[in-house]
Amino acid sequence: MIDYHHSLDKYYKPSADYKNLEETMTADLNDKDVVFLIAEENGKTLGYIRGVVESAPEYIKPKKIGVVFDAFVEDNARESGIGKQLFEELKKWFATKKVKHLELSVDARNSAGIAFWKKLGFSDYKLRLRQELND
Secondary structure (H helix, E strand, O other), rough: OOOHHHHHOOOOOOOHHOOOOHHHHHHHHOOOOEEEEEEEOOOOEEEEEEEEEEEEEOOOOEEEEEEEEOOOOOHHHHOOOOHHHHHHHHHHHHHHOOOOEEEEEOOOOOOOHHHHHHHHHOOOOOOOOOOOOOO
């Protein structure tokens, strides 16, 4: 997933530049408000999804928000329902945490990702913009 985003925009680091990724993921595994769900077949990982429960900012009505932090399904496993199954299991986990609202971010150029999430019931509500400042 990291390399896919890097291919969209060099703003994203390539996976080789993530020196602390393993440490970050290990810390997340020990956090009660983070979950990783993995889809496997015959010992091979086909996809995963990570969810995080966050405290909502003061200006947001819900107290807690479930964030689909990242999700990925291997190319050869797409259109198989794995992504939807992972998301359905993630929703069950969020329900155990008393989360009522979900959010996620998706790169504006990732048309397949946008279509996938909208098919699962997500809708546009915020647009995030970026600008680079020259030295």
